[in-house]
Amino acid sequence: MTRVSYVDSDILIIGGGMAGCGAAWEARYWGRNLKIVLVEKANIDRSGAVAMGLSAINTYLGLRYNENTIEDYVNYVKTDLMGVIREDLVYDYARHVDSTVYLFDEWGLPIFKDENGRYVREGRWQIMIHGESYKPIVAEAAKKSASEIYNRVMVTHLLKDSQNPNRVAGAIGFNVRDGRVYVFRSKAVIVSAGGGSQIYRPRSTSEGKGRTWYPHWSSGSSYGLLIEAGAVMTMMEARFSVPRYKDGYGPVGAWQLMLKAKQTNAYGQDPFSLHKEELKKLYNGKYNYVDAFPTPTNLRVYSSLLELRQGNGPIYLHTEQVLTEKNEELGWEDFLDMTITQAILWAGQNIDPMKSPSEILPSEPYVMGSHATECGAWASGPEDIVIKEASSVDERGTSYSWGYNRMSTLDGLFVAGDACGASPHKFSSGSFTEGRIAAKSAVRYIKEHSDEKVSPDSSQVEQLTVKIFEPMERYNKNKGMITGGKVSSNMMWYDQGMARLQKLMDEYAGGWSSWYTTNEHMLLRAKELLAYLKEDFINYAVAEDYHQLLRTWELWHRILTAEAVINHMLFRKETRWPGYYVRSDFPALDDDNWRVFVNSKYDSKTGTWKLWSVPVVDLR
């Protein structure tokens, strides 16, 4: 028998990572009497992408000391993404991000400081921290701000208003330990449920599959929730890969930016200089991307890939040229704060970074909106930087603003962090900042809609309450047919579904085994195979217990995310970021036709997608 709890709130925050914590803080500041509920599928003290810790804050402008201007920052981000970003969104978080860092400093996050008390720069935009406890510190602030926090509750679906299908009225999920269903009814909802890893086949096999760069628990839930609710999505084709220390995924930022370690092929040559002229022919565009400084990340990755394909690997990061007894601790802390495996890997493989270089390899692709890429919901921009206003609900999918900052195309539904698209390079501090922006906007939304009655559609609640447990019902019905194990003609476990998803995405949608290369034929094949997987999920998914049920719904969010990725990649008929993927049928960058956003909307009733492009408008 299903036990159900109803939780009412003014603001519901889904996901307690950096963005969700920022949202809780800011919602409380502006809405002193509001009921703010945060729901988290793990434990907020150690959840989200910063659960392990972090060794740097990648976005701090230093405006107080005139270290940078906001305009410089926006230009840097735009170049890194090859010309396609929402400048209004990036400008907006950039003007606030320093104030977030000052909050962290005041709360007790240890930030490296010089003799004058100024933050020590790792790179132009990055500062160094002792970040082992980054997440519990930020969580402390969120816990003191929220009215209630529900840990270990996985949200599976957003709920619509009974009267208005364009209005989100809450969310539904279940406790992953005891199976209790939670129906959250809320006047405003903020989705900050993280990005997507484990959608493409990881390079690791067997036990090591858990050691992906972005954590296993980043299950694409932001996208899954938003897509199924019918929010307009943007830039889902911009799934990307990161060059990291091979296998351990140790961060390279401090090593390259601060310690100035060089990357070469096996013969000591710099991959980018070797391929620069060749890259210019296809990828220079109208804005000289290849000559830009710093070189866009994806172009550096692409030159490494070309070297690897030509058999000139491994690509090395020459730690031995820069590491000494004096700065050794810095390098080790970089790993121990955020990627402990990398330190263990060096110990297991007897690698002394002062004596020998380490291998660098581009990872499997990830679907994200907070790091150096921009997948997510199409959101309304800041009220004071209006580029193109929407005059009707239908026009939101092609406009930049419809009244409430960071509101998705659905009324009352806000997005932040990995959930907000076309707003890249936020990293931890920017994601927290975007959570703050979204929450303030949500408070204003509630104030201005105080006479509106919202209540979730009760038939939707009833249907979903049954649907959530279908995989367990199916298991209990069918388990007696087999003597044991996990092989059955009418049951599909989550790990079997994951394996199929990862294999098809890897082989047909530009994963590592195909050198991140695809074309229309391959993508159509991916679409076909994914459709079978989706059907099989609906008809055969089983879970033996609540933990497996968590994994099963994570798989559903991953499937929807993958479907968006494939459709977007099919729609963009060019190669915009060759280091992330190449469309071999359209191998060049095409600024004349494709310097645009690709937007999409999914219809969950028919299972069909609609895609269109929106021009990129520059602020100046």
Place this chain on the structure above:
Amino acid sequence: MPTFVYTSRCVGCGDCVDICPSDIMHYTKDRKTVNIEPDACWECLNCVKVCARFAIDVRSYADFVPMGHSISVFRDEKSQKVYWRIKYRNGKVKEFAFPIRTTPWGSIRPPYEMPEPDPQDLYSPVLSFEKESVKRAEVSIK
């Protein structure tokens, strides 16, 4: 498997079950704990750090880390430091200690203890505490 639990030391307090971000530390039938899904383990070591009895250890991923390594960690909220000891396969040892926090745990002042913001500011781009702590130009209106 990435993290594992020593039978002799685990008392089944459940601190690791409570903290694991991946929901993979579970109770066994005789009320100890076990990592039920090692291939969903990120080696974040939050279970190791939280275990007061040092019952949890790491044997890194079988597919790419040779045996013979070890890592131990002690996170101390009193001294506000995290202590690391890494042992190489060849016996070499590395030890480090890093600060974790500069203020006492629980010391963050929540937003509701601060003066109420000017209601008009709800309609401006200003976020919490920016008027107090940030140069105005940082939130300039374009």
